Amino acid sequence: MKEYFKLLLLFILILTFTVGCNINSGGDSVETSSEESTEGTETEAETDTEAGGEGEETNGIDYTYDSSITGEITFWSWDEMFKDVIKEFNKVYPNVKVELVNMELGELHDNLQTTINAGEGAPDVSHVEQFQIPRFQSEGLLVDVSQPPYNASRFRDLFSEYNWTRWQSIDGKRQLALPWDVVPGVFYYRTDIYEQMGFPTDPQELGEFLQDPENVLTVAQTFSANGIYMYEFRDSPAIQYGDAVGYFDSEYNYLRNDERMAELLDTVKQGVQLNWAPQMSILFSDEGKQLVNQGKVASFPAGNNAARHLADIFPDQSGKWSVTRMPLGVNVALGGSTFVIPEQSENKEAAWAFIEYLTLSEEAWKIYVEKAVQPGVSHITSLPWFQEHTNEYLGGIQDYKFYDTLDEAIPVRKFTPLDGAAWDIYIEKINEAIDKNIDSKTILQQIEDNTLKQLGPEIEKQLTEMNGS
Template identity: 30%
Template sequence: MKTILKGLAALALASIVSLPAIAQDAPDTSISGTINVLTWPNNDRTFQALLPSFNAVYPNITVNVQGIPQANSAYLNAVQRAMLAGGGTDVAMIEIGMMALLRDKPQWVDLSQAPYNAGEFIDDFAGFTVANVTLPDGKISALPKHTGPGGMFYRSDIFAEAGLPTDPAEVGALFADWDAFIAEGQKLVIPNERWVIGNGEEIVRAMMAQAGVSYFSAEGEFQIDDPIFTTALEKVKEAADAGMISPFTAWSPEWQGAFQRGQLATALYGNWFGGLLKRAYATDQEGKWAITQVPGVDGNRSFNSGGDYIGILEGSQNKEAAWAFIHWVVTNDESLKQQYQNDDLFPAYTPATQSEWINFEDPYYGGQNVNEVFAPIQAEMVPFTLNALDPVAATAMGTAINNVARGVQSVEEALAAVKAEVEAQM
């Protein structure tokens, strides 16, 4: 199995290598001016760390970075205020969950037009990210920055303790589908002390993506009656009944601390989650974590979990400097290298996945080259169809998941509640 997985990874990486790299013109170092960049924590820290390298190329551009907390939609509100203001903000980030709300606003500069001409190289980004930023009339609202190819992070020492294999290929083979995840995963449980996953949402999000089903169709129909939602919630119930789902609320201090305490054996998230493990949640666990594919639906084990984009506002008084910045951030090798090695941010720019700096034996994962997992996933994953009501549907589904896991509602009752709540706002 290990040979098969490595062969598939090699094929995927080879196909990516064959993609044409962006023809990089010599940068115009005479470009000057000041730009204001709107983003969120901790991406503000990421940008600040990049500025010395950026200014080594563009010494005459001053970049002011403002980080707005995302809590209570604060960042979304800040972007919308910046749009209405018509000036003061030059560049803004867009998180994938906000894309459907923001991408068709006229306040974004059309990057397909001269002098940007992004259409000439947009296909060098992951295909689903291109679809997310390209409007029906051909307008390109933003450039893709990073994606979130999803995997199963797991504690190899806990797996060994439970008598399970620890090699990523062997673990991947054992946890091939969601039935196996329930059957084998419950061996990791210590009642009221150790769980397999933090929240049932990890299961539902992955299964939706693997089935190629979004909350809404391309025509805007709410798809809650699709069988995958019933199947996914039934798996949540099975996992909860087996004691596999923790009682902690995702992203709460208790949930975060559970990783440091060794109370969660796996996490089903995008590659960026590794940055949180390394630098916040499990800082002293180098060599204890590994990564493999998540269990699959009908053989599909790929899903996306996260992603961000960056664009220029029409109100910018220095679009030339703004373009120099965003183009450098998303395509420059040194920029992408620093963002990956410092924050585990996976590049949407696909030629980067052939670079040495992303293909290395990572000591945190016991010497595993995790790009052999993530690059094929990014190449294969089916994108979500984005809709402006996605946040409403996700919130309603989150409540349903927790109610099913805690035995408050049956699967049928939970889905009926989601349907009523979302359709009331359509």
């Protein structure tokens, strides 16, 4: 069982954190000079219209600072694609020098926490992953970008409520970052297998069909009778619903003991009895890949960026896969990241100019989407080139447009410093309920009781810190 959890964690890290891009694990530092980036070209800033005040207007966005701003900033990330984005940034801000430092995702967050706590050595801008943001939520660690001169709230209407609030402090009083991407959970399926078994294959029709638990179990039973799996991991619907609601609200009330969780856990236990999942990664394990190649995997839930992995790993199955929304009414984001400014940054103006460009520039987003990064900002998702994009591997579906429809349905959740400890308590009892067929409501009450008992002192500590008393 421990090996399964290690595999599951590895799968989540690979699939949701890397957003389908190459990770540089060597800690390389790349400097991009303004001369290299702007040679022989006219800058966007020179051709765009003055927006009044200090800022420049590019792609309809009124940036805080105009192109005359100067400075040198260090940017930490786990992704090399920002080399190309920095070159585009320097076409608008030719006098800002950005040093990109790449390192592994885990190493980055550890180093960021160490340098922030030490009071020196932190970068001017850092890439951060959503599950890691609780490490930096305490007041005084990161710049509150809702305050002048950043005034990030003027961009509020460009983002969904979920995407905006996940980058706030737990009490919602400080905005720690502008949102960047979204990773909506979706359901990939083999159209040929679903058709062969007599089920809908149109994405919208199948998506509606699979909202009914009875239909889901009928599909699972039919597949199982033919040696085919419907899911990848046995507990996915309950686990992913939990990912959607989180563990605690802003007052640290426990959230995973509700009627919906009980219903999904009941469905999971029935699905397990039908052998609906091989309990292994089908993308990142040799055994799982073999199952896919043998036609024994009909579908699986994952983040939207899994499409790129499918195409890379199984190129001969192009046109056989499609995508629809998750079954059973589960709406969830399976990852995401953004960019923050540590309080110790010595060039916050240039850092903010860089972040505005990273998150809002159309030219930057044309680079990101090629790496399977889904924008969470409406002035990009409404553009014709975005809406009309098709994915031939997924049968010609307008994939970007479809993924965008899921953003608004993702519920708001809080990320807290106690989520990791709460997960350990939760998953142990969920597996006990599945293995021993324990009543779902009984086990969920036990999970809540155990969580509040074991984490009670830490909850009080967090509330005291948050309330300033």
